[in-house]
Amino acid sequence: NTVADKMMELRKAGEPDKLMYMRGRYSSTATDLLYGTLPKIYGTPNYFSHSAICAEAEKMGPGYTQGFFGYRDYDLAKTKCLVIWGCDPLSSNRQVPNAIAKFSDILDRGTVIAVDPRMSASVAKANDWLPIKPGEDGALASALAHVLLTEGYWSKEFVGDFKDGKNQFKAGATVDEAA
Numbered sequence: 001n002t003v004a005d006k007m008m009e010l011r012k013a014g015e016p017d018k019l020m021y022m023r024g025r026y027s028s029t030a031t032d033l034l035y036g037t038l039p040k041i042y043g044t045p046n047y048f049s050h051s052a053i054c055a056e057a058e059k060m061g062p063g064y065t066q067g068f069f070g071y072r073d074y075d076l077a078k079t080k081c082l083v084i085w086g087c088d089p090l091s092s093n094r095q096v097p098n099a100i101a102k103f104s105d106i107l108d109r110g111t112v113i114a115v116d117p118r119m120s121a122s123v124a125k126a127n128d129w130l131p132i133k134p135g136e137d138g139a140l141a142s143a144l145a146h147v148l149l150t151e152g153y154w155s156k157e158f159v160g161d162f163k164d165g166k167n168q169f170k171a172g173a174t175v176d177e178a179a
Contacts, residue, residue, distance in 0.1 A: 007042065016043035024050050058094065076102040080110035086137060088120035115140065146171070 010018050023035045039047035063069035089099040114126040117134045149169040168175050
């Protein structure tokens with residue numbers, strides 16, 4: 001039951017593509033041998049670097065939504081309500097020292113709400129903790145969106161409003177797109 005035995009089983013079955021290799025931060029061994037050479041020789045196209053789930057992935061959200069494909073950090077110096085959802089900026093973030101330095105100021109001027117199933121460093125310091133069950137994030141997000149829309153709490157200045165100015169979002173009803 002070694003890794004090599006499992007890899008050979010896949011290869012003999014003609015399924016080398018079922019192997020996926022993900023590497024962590026950069027090292028000459030991981031980059032050149034394990035990330036570069038091994039997957040190619042073995043025959044799998046499924047090899048991903050640390051950047052695929054970290055730095056480069058971080059750039060894609062603001063890149064495609066705001067046209068800014070660079071590194072950025074949040075405006076913690078002015079934040080009055082920080083919602084931490086499924087992450088811990090005090091221990092895992094591109095800017096951990098920045099988050100640590102500014103976290104107490106956020107607590108002094110505002111509120112920190114943490115949505116996380118586990119007790120993290122950020123949860124321990126937050127004003128409110130929603131210890132959601134793993135896998136129920138989507139239900140909570142949907143419920144929040146429902147309240148924001150049916151109660152009319154969306155930013156009309158940013159998003160826009162209905163032509164007649166009356167909220168037409170109702171539970172279970174379809175809204176005419178032209179409205």
